[in-house]
Amino acid sequence: MVQKPKVAFICVHNSCRSQIAEALGKHFASDVFASYSAGTETKPRINKDAVRLIKELYGIDMEETQHSKLISDIPAVDVVITMGCNVQCPTLPSHFREDWGLDDPSGKSDAEFQKIIATIEKNILALAQRIEQGGIIL
Numbered sequence: 316m317v318q319k320p321k322v323a324f325i326c327v328h329n330s331c332r333s334q335i336a337e338a339l340g341k342h343f344a345s346d347v348f349a350s351y352s353a354g355t356e357t358k359p360r361i362n363k364d365a366v367r368l369i370k371e372l373y374g375i376d377m378e379e380t381q382h383s384k385l386i387s388d389i390p391a392v393d394v395v396i397t398m399g400c401n402v403q404c405p406t407l408p409s410h411f412r413e414d415w416g417l418d419d420p421s422g423k424s425d426a427e428f429q430k431i432i433a434t435i436e437k438n439i440l441a442l443a444q445r446i447e448q449g450g451i452i453l
Contacts, residue, residue: 336352
């Protein structure tokens with residue numbers, strides 16, 4: 316059996332966007348790739364608004380299944396997706412890398428969070444399709 320590619324969603328604090336991407340990657344694309352999130356720093360807990368909205372929208376309890384992790388805490392990966400952390404964005408060896416350029420919704424309205432969540436969902440589905448169709452060479 317061919318092993319599924321490992322995808323890492325990376326940002327500095329690993330508390331909001333990358334955690335949302337890990338949760339939605341597991342939810343929508345676990346048949347295509349394994350999802351991990353990590354950062355160069357950790358937070359004691361995942362962003363409370365992200366946790367609440369992901370639970371409301373998808374029924375996923377991120378606090379039950381995920382925690383803030385350092386890059387050194389995850390296995391070697393095939394694909395690295397950075398969330399849009401610009402200059403301080405961590406680097407990690409991979410076969411493929413792209414930046415999703417997402418604004419950090421922390422401290423903003425639910426509407427701003429929902430926009431970012433919807434974009435992450437769309438990007439996860441597109442990434443899964445590109446991997447399945449061989450559009451990303453691993």
